[in-house]
Amino acid sequence: MSLLELKHIYKIYGELHALDDVSMKVEKGEWVSIMGPSGSGKSTMMNIIGCMDKPSKGEVLLDGVDISKESSKNLTTVRRDKIGLIFQQFHLVNYLTAVENVMLAQYYHSIPDEKEAMEALERVGLADRARHLPSQLSGGEQQRVCVARALINYPEIILADEPTGNLDEANEEIVVDLFHKLHDEGTTLIVVTHDPEVAEVAQKTIVLRNGRVVKEVVNQNFTGKIHFSEEGTHVTKTDLKSEEEIKAEESK
Amino acid sequence: MFFRMIKGTLLRQWKKMLMIAFTIALGASLAAAMLSVMFDVGDKVNQELKTYGANITVVPKSASVLNELYEVEDGEGTGAYLREDELGKIKTIFWAFNIVDYAPFLKVSGELDDGSVITVVGSWFNHHMELPTGEQLDAGIASLRSWWEIQSGEWLDEQSNEDAEIAMIGSALAKKLNLSAGDSIHVKGSTGEKNFRIIGVFDAGGEEDDQIFAPLNTVQALEDLDGCIDSIEVSALTTPDNELAERAAKDPSSLTVAQYEIWYCTAYASSICYQIQEVITDSVASPVRQVADSEGAIMEKTQLLMILITILSLIGAALGICNLVTASVMERSSEIGLMKAIGAQNGAISGLVLTEIFITAIFGGIIGFFAGFGFAQIIGHTVFGSAIALRPVVIPIVAILVILVTLAGSIPAIRMLLRLRPAEVLHGGH
Numbered sequence: 284m285s286l287l288e289l290k291h292i293y294k295i296y297g298e299l300h301a302l303d304d305v306s307m308k309v310e311k312g313e314w315v316s317i318m319g320p321s322g323s324g325k326s327t328m329m330n331i332i333g334c335m336d337k338p339s340k341g342e343v344l345l346d347g348v349d350i351s352k353e354s355s356k357n358l359t360t361v362r363r364d365k366i367g368l369i370f371q372q373f374h375l376v377n378y379l380t381a382v383e384n385v386m387l388a389q390y391y392h393s394i395p396d397e398k399e400a401m402e403a404l405e406r407v408g409l410a411d412r413a414r415h416l417p418s419q420l421s422g423g424e425q426q427r428v429c430v431a432r433a434l435i436n437y438p439e440i441i442l443a444d445e446p447t448g449n450l451d452e453a454n455e456e457i458v459v460d461l462f463h464k465l466h467d468e469g470t471t472l473i474v475v476t477h478d479p480e481v482a483e484v485a486q487k488t489i490v491l492r493n494g495r496v497v498k499e500v501v502n503q504n505f506t507g508k509i510h511f512s513e514e515g516t517h518v519t520k521t522d523l524k525s526e527e528e529i530k531a532e533e534s535k
Numbered sequence: 536m537f538f539r540m541i542k543g544t545l546l547r548q549w550k551k552m553l554m555i556a557f558t559i560a561l562g563a564s565l566a567a568a569m570l571s572v573m574f575d576v577g578d579k580v581n582q583e584l585k586t587y588g589a590n591i592t593v594v595p596k597s598a599s600v601l602n603e604l605y606e607v608e609d610g611e612g613t614g615a616y617l618r619e620d621e622l623g624k625i626k627t628i629f630w631a632f633n634i635v636d637y638a639p640f641l642k643v644s645g646e647l648d649d650g651s652v653i654t655v656v657g658s659w660f661n662h663h664m665e666l667p668t669g670e671q672l673d674a675g676i677a678s679l680r681s682w683w684e685i686q687s688g689e690w691l692d693e694q695s696n697e698d699a700e701i702a703m704i705g706s707a708l709a710k711k712l713n714l715s716a717g718d719s720i721h722v723k724g725s726t727g728e729k730n731f732r733i734i735g736v737f738d739a740g741g742e743e744d745d746q747i748f749a750p751l752n753t754v755q756a757l758e759d760l761d762g763c764i765d766s767i768e769v770s771a772l773t774t775p776d777n778e779l780a781e782r783a784a785k786d787p788s789s790l791t792v793a794q795y796e797i798w799y800c801t802a803y804a805s806s807i808c809y810q811i812q813e814v815i816t817d818s819v820a821s822p823v824r825q826v827a828d829s830e831g832a833i834m835e836k837t838q839l840l841m842i843l844i845t846i847l848s849l850i851g852a853a854l855g856i857c858n859l860v861t862a863s864v865m866e867r868s869s870e871i872g873l874m875k876a877i878g879a880q881n882g883a884i885s886g887l888v889l890t891e892i893f894i895t896a897i898f899g900g901i902i903g904f905f906a907g908f909g910f911a912q913i914i915g916h917t918v919f920g921s922a923i924a925l926r927p928v929v930i931p932i933v934a935i936l937v938i939l940v941t942l943a944g945s946i947p948a949i950r951m952l953l954r955l956r957p958a959e960v961l962h963g964g965h
Contacts, residue, residue, distance in 0.1 A: 292621075301868045312861055333876075333958075334857055335956070335957050335958035335961075336956075337956050356880060356881075359875065359878060359879075359880055360878070360880075362876065362877075362878060363878025364878075368876050368877065372869075372870060372961070374870075374876075374961060375859060376870055376873065376874075378545070378546065379540070383536070387536065387540075387874070387877065388878070390536040390537075391874065391877055391878040392877075392878055403843045411599040429773060432877070444961075
C-alpha cells in the first residue's frame, strides 16, 4: 500500500480546471518532486496533499484512508499528525526565536519540549542560532528553522513548497543536502518546485502542465545531490501522456 | 508557549494594542462616569428637591376624612390632633435614615389688640431631639422652609431662646401692621396671651406671609393644647413610585407577601407613609403628589439620559474595537494561517486572539474605570456641588460591560479568523 495515493483528482474553480484528472502514488521513504511552470497546478496539488484544501472530485488516500471528504477540523488534525510543511516564504513567527518557532509546532501537536526542539535545530545545524529571532537569521538559516519545525513532530511526509525559491545557490545546496539526509533517515519527501535542478535530485519527478500530469520521471542515478549547470541526469521516462496527446485532447 | 506568544504579540503590536486599550478606556470611562452619577443622582436630585420642602404630610385620621369630604385643610378646627410626644418615633421607622427633616405644625387663631384675627402657627425651628436610638437630631422649618427669604432680622433660634416669647412674622402681615424685627406683637388666644418679640420678617411667597410663626410650646399655651399638633410635614428621600407602589398606596393588603416585603423594604413615598402611620397614633400620612411626582419624573429622565449616553459610548467603543481588532487580525493573517497549517484548531487561535484582546481590555477597563470615576466627580461638583460616591455595584457592571463590548467588537475579527484558509495566505490558492 502506498503512503499517499491520489486517484483521479479534479480541482475546479468555475470554468478553470486547476487539477484535471491527476493520479499519482508516493511510497513510504520516497523522495518525489512535483514540477511544472507557473499556473500548472503545483500549489493546488500541494494544498490537497497538505490537507489545506479538498479536491472537487477524486480520492486522496493517506495511509490507505480517504481524506478527501474530511471536515476542515479533521484535516487540521491529519495535517498536524502526519505532514510537515516547508514554505518558500519560510513563514516563521517573527517575535519568536528560532527554537520557539520549532516549539510552536510541538505546542499545537502535543507538548512543547525545548530539549527536543534544540535537537531538531542541531539536526539542521542551527543549534548556535537557537535564540535568534528570524530577523537576525539569513534566508538559508530561516529555511533550516522551517525544516526543523517541519521535522519536530516526526511526520510521515515532509511537504516542501518551493523550498529553495528564495535562496542563493550556497543555501540551496545546504537545504537540498538536508533533504538528502532526511531521505537517508527514511523520511518521505514531496518537494514542489519549478526549478529543474532541485526537481531532478529527487527519486521521482512528476511534471504538471495545465493541471495534468504530463510526465513521471524516475531518476535511475539518484544520488540526492544537487548538480548545478549539468545537462540533465540519467533518467528514464515513463510518460503517462505526452504533451502532444494532451494538446490533442484539449483541442477536442 | 501560550504566554510567550501573548507577550510577543502584545509587545510587537503595542501601538495597536494601546489604541484598543484607549478605545476601551474611553467607553469604560463614560460608562463608569454615567453609572456612578446615575446611581448617585437619585439621592442628589432628592436632596436638591428636599430644599423645596416636605414631600409627606401627616394629619389626624379624622381630619383626613374631613379633608377628603369637605376639603378642609390640615384638619384645622376639627378638634382632632396628633401627639407631640410621638414625633421622635418617626426616626425609628425602617426607613429612618431616609427621613431628612420634619416639623410639627399647630395652627391657632389669635386676636390682636385692634381686634383683628390672625393665624398663629406653632412649629419647630431648629428643635433639638435626642432619639430613643441614641441619635441626636435638629429638625424644624429652618431647614424645611429654607427658601424663605428673611427680609429683616434673622431665623428664630429655638435652642438658645427656650420658652421665650419670640416669633417670626410674614412679610405681608408685617407690612400691614407696620412691624419689623425687634418689635413686639401682642396676641390673645382663647386660654392665654403672649407678647411675641419679632426675631425676623420672612417672605415665603404664599399664605405664610400673612401668618406668625412661633415656637410650638408658646402657641400650644395660647389655646391650652399642650402636647397637641395638627399636622406634621416630613421631608424624606424616596424612590420614584412604580406600579407596585401605586397599588400598595391604594391598599397594601392587596399585595402578596413577597410583593409586600419588596414594597415595605423599598423607600417608596407610600411605604414610608405607611411606616409613619404605624408609629403615629390615629394618623394618615400621604405624599405631597406634586413634589413626589416631579422627583420621579426628573430622576427617570436623568437616568434615561445617562443610560443613553452609556449605551452610545459603548456602541462607539465596540465599533472602534471592531476596526482595530479586524485590522490586527488582517495584519497577522500569514501568522494565523501558519498556525492553522501546523495544526492549530480554530478554537486555539480564537482563544489566543481573545486572550490578547482581553488582557488589553482589562488594562483599558481599569484605566477607564478610574478616569470615569474622576469624570463623575467633575459632574458631581459641577452639577450638584458635591462629590459622587463610589458605588461598589458600578465595578461589576462596568466589568461586565467591558467584557460584552470587547466580545461584541471582536466578533467580526473572530469570524474572519475562522474563515481564513491557510492555503490562501501562505501561498496562492491555485
